[in-house]
Amino acid sequence: MTGRVLAIAALTFALLAPAAGAAERASLTEIEKQVMCPVCGTLLQLAESPQAQRERVFINRLIDEGKSEEEVKDALVAEYGDEVLALPPDSGFSLSAYLVPIVAFLIAAAALAVGVLRWRRAGGGDGKGGPAARAAGPSDEDAERLDADIARYDL
Amino acid sequence: MLGVLAVVGLLVFGLASKGSSGLAVGDPVPTAPLPRLEGGGSESLAHYRGRWVLVNFWASWCPPCKAESPALEAFQRRHGGPGFTVLGIDSRDLSDDGRAFVRKYGLSYPQLRDADGDVSHDYGTTGLPESYLIDPQGKVRLHAVGTVDEEYLRSEVEPLLSGGKD
Numbered sequence: 001m002t003g004r005v006l007a008i009a010a011l012t013f014a015l016l017a018p019a020a021g022a023a024e025r026a027s028l029t030e031i032e033k034q035v036m037c038p039v040c041g042t043l044l045q046l047a048e049s050p051q052a053q054r055e056r057v058f059i060n061r062l063i064d065e066g067k068s069e070e071e072v073k074d075a076l077v078a079e080y081g082d083e084v085l086a087l088p089p090d091s092g093f094s095l096s097a098y099l100v101p102i103v104a105f106l107i108a109a110a111a112l113a114v115g116v117l118r119w120r121r122a123g124g125g126d127g128k129g130g131p132a133a134r135a136a137g138p139s140d141e142d143a144e145r146l147d148a149d150i151a152r153y154d155l
Numbered sequence: 156m157l158g159v160l161a162v163v164g165l166l167v168f169g170l171a172s173k174g175s176s177g178l179a180v181g182d183p184v185p186t187a188p189l190p191r192l193e194g195g196g197s198e199s200l201a202h203y204r205g206r207w208v209l210v211n212f213w214a215s216w217c218p219p220c221k222a223e224s225p226a227l228e229a230f231q232r233r234h235g236g237p238g239f240t241v242l243g244i245d246s247r248d249l250s251d252d253g254r255a256f257v258r259k260y261g262l263s264y265p266q267l268r269d270a271d272g273d274v275s276h277d278y279g280t281t282g283l284p285e286s287y288l289i290d291p292q293g294k295v296r297l298h299a300v301g302t303v304d305e306e307y308l309r310s311e312v313e314p315l316l317s318g319g320k321d
Binding site for chain 2: 038039049050051053054055058079080081082083084
């Protein structure tokens with residue numbers, strides 16, 4: 001019985017271990033989508049310049065050494081600076097690339113909300129124009145003018 | 156309103172940072188320090204104040220840079236000293252590739268490394284190689300786009316070093 005359990009455990013380990021290793025192994029194709037060719041100003045995936053070829057050789061060498069995707073990207077940053085990353089790092093000044101759109105959206109949403117509130121308040125306050133005023137019907141002045149017109153045109 | 160100001164501010168910053176038109180003859184050169192390609196530490200053009208310096212932007216993956224290297228090395232051997240040096244700046248290149256290039260072509264002049272190309276951008280280079288002759292006051296005297304050869308060095312650079320051409 002113990003022998004059978006050990007055999008199953010060994011078989012399970014033998015099947016799972018290579019899969020786990022393969023999942024962690026970095027891939028040139030994946031990294032090419034995430035880094036730039038600094039000279040071409042395009043994704044490495046799209047670049048065919050001599051510099052791009054050297055960058056691919058460098059990445060492949062690191063992959064062969066067993067480096068992870070993050071380690072390869074760190075090494076590229078050490079060689080070329082932050083600009084080699086297709087997406088800016090989420091720290092320091094580069095963080096503004098992520099924060100500015102969010103802050104701008106929040107400011108726009110807040111401005112819109114304040115505007116709508118003011119418009120509704122203004123509409124309800126003077127008895128003219130706003131949805132609340134329309135729901136309450138015409139003012140006394142309008143009603144008198146309407147009655148006069150109906151009488152004048154004999155409607 | 157704040158959002159609009161933020162967006163306008165970013166646009167202005169972007170235009171200001173990308174809109175460099177490069178150095179012209181007579182302009183003072185940037186003196187930001189750059190790491191040495193070999194040996195560690197950093198250096199700036201300010202270290203060379205008082206000497207003529209032929210700044211040469213290159214990269215190991217650039218075929219014309221290979222073509223001009225022998226002429227630059229020969230010129231350095233002939234004129235290098237207290238009054239003049241060639242100064243290589245390896246731009247947007249892998250450091251190992253750059254060092255291998257220096258060894259392969261036997262370059263004896265000092266080499267700095269412009270990893271992210273910021274200094275190349277400040278100079279306004281449009282490609283590689285490009286060379287700038289800087290006078291002892293730190294101002295650009297000549298600008299060569301593309302390969303320099305022995306003829307160019309002899310007819311354009313040499314007279315300035317010897318004070319025979321102004």
